[in-house]
Ligand code: 5GP
């Protein structure tokens with residue numbers, strides 16, 4: 001039995017207060033095949049570049065051609081690894097993972113890469129995304145032949161470990177164990193939901209992406225090797241050149257014979273639009289479109305759709321910055337920094353004292369009174385989830401002397417939970433549920449509030465609407481979802497402490 005309590009789950013987020021549960025990011029994955037390179041160090045710096053995608057745990061697995069070693073722990077990439085641990089990870093293939101939990105609690109057993117022995121050696125696997133047929137996959141794992149005793153014991157409680165078990169334990173009709181490369185095209189079509197996977201056996205690096213391509217996954221080239229990772233920014237940081245995306249429904253295998261690509265299912269692209277809005281780094285490109293440019297364009301379109309009479313446009317740093325730049329440019333209202341952000345907040349395990357708690361958001365953002373005093377402000381942010389950030393900001397900006405506060409949001413109201421890798425609040429916790437925009441504005445204490453339209457947000461990405469998942473905004477999920485009962489984050493745990501999860505999200509008002 002695994003328990004997740006409010007004080008011991010080690011949860012890290014970008015929220016107002018350390019330890020307070022807020023919306024969370026997807027995970028980051030990184031894999032490299034590069035004989036002669038320090039692959040563990042490349043993976044470390046790749047994960048370091050992907051830290052924004054998950055801050056709960058980090059891990060790296062390395063193969064030297066005859067065995068795989070895994071090192072993983074709770075915490076940030078820079079907290080988990082040091083020279084000694086990286087030095088012990090010698091080899092020519094590595095996969096790494098920075099985790100934010102969407103299925104399974106935030107505990108060591110659920111840190112990744114997951115690892116399993118197979119009849120031919122072993123497998124290590126990292127996953128970004130979230131699966132929606134976890135219950136079905138658990139049944140498939142139960143049905144695996146257990147005679148070799150290898151595949152069936154599932155210690156972890158996350159959806160990922162089920163995939164690892166299935167890849168490790170496949171047999172042909174005669175009961176002969178399959179290799180990972182033989183098993184993958186049989187297993188992957190049975191996996192539903194979002195999965196950008198990097199995995200390896202002793203000799204080969206693999207990467208695979210779900211048929212919808214919900215989460216990003218790209219392929220890059222080193223002088224002496226290959227890289228697969230969540231975002232192009234991580235390619236830049238390790239000096240790899242971008243080759244192409246791993247296509248939706250595609251698996252690639254890389255070893256001394258080069259790169260082999262195959263489709264395991266037909267592609268039905270539905271990339272997550274929220275990657276463009278918030279999740280991905282601005283210096284990454286997804287499906288050929290730069291994220292920063294998308295955000296600036298969202299800001300421009302927002303200014304056209306929802307102008308405001310004001311003296312100054314300020315971003316909610318960092319994530320609101322590109323949209324604020326676009327808003328200022330299109331509106332002609334000067335852009336300025338009205339808030340200073342402590343970039344390290346949310347990365348402490350220390351619970352704030354009562355005095356600090358009352359100061360709330362100041363832990364994270366402090367107003368520049370000299371800039372704000374007497375001004376009519378446009379405050380731009382990328383999204384409102386529960387409304388806590390903007391409510392606290394409005395109060396703080398007024399205390400700092402703002403004459404008016406007009407909130408402009410560069411994504412539409414979030415009304416639906418995500419089952420594909422973002423742990424958004426339940427429907428009941430989403431402020432846009434059951435309130436009009438005016439009512440939300442009042443509840444936040446703003447002089448006015450406006451959101452960008454769904455169409456304008458989509459146009460700003462330049463990606464065709466049909467190729468994007470917009471479910472958190474419009475409730476149109478890109479695939480059939482099983483019974484809500486079967487979708488809970490803690491599905492594979494027998495008891496959940498204080499758990500209100502997405503499981504009942506669709507049934508809530
Ligand atoms: P709220 O305070 O309304 O609950 O959350 C909105 C704030 O959280 C915004 O400033 C936005 O940048 C940030 N945000 C939106 N989505 C996510 C997410 O998935 N993970 C994290 N950590 N922050 C998010």
Ligand code: MG
Nearest residue numbers: 317318319320
């Ligand atoms: Mg933000």
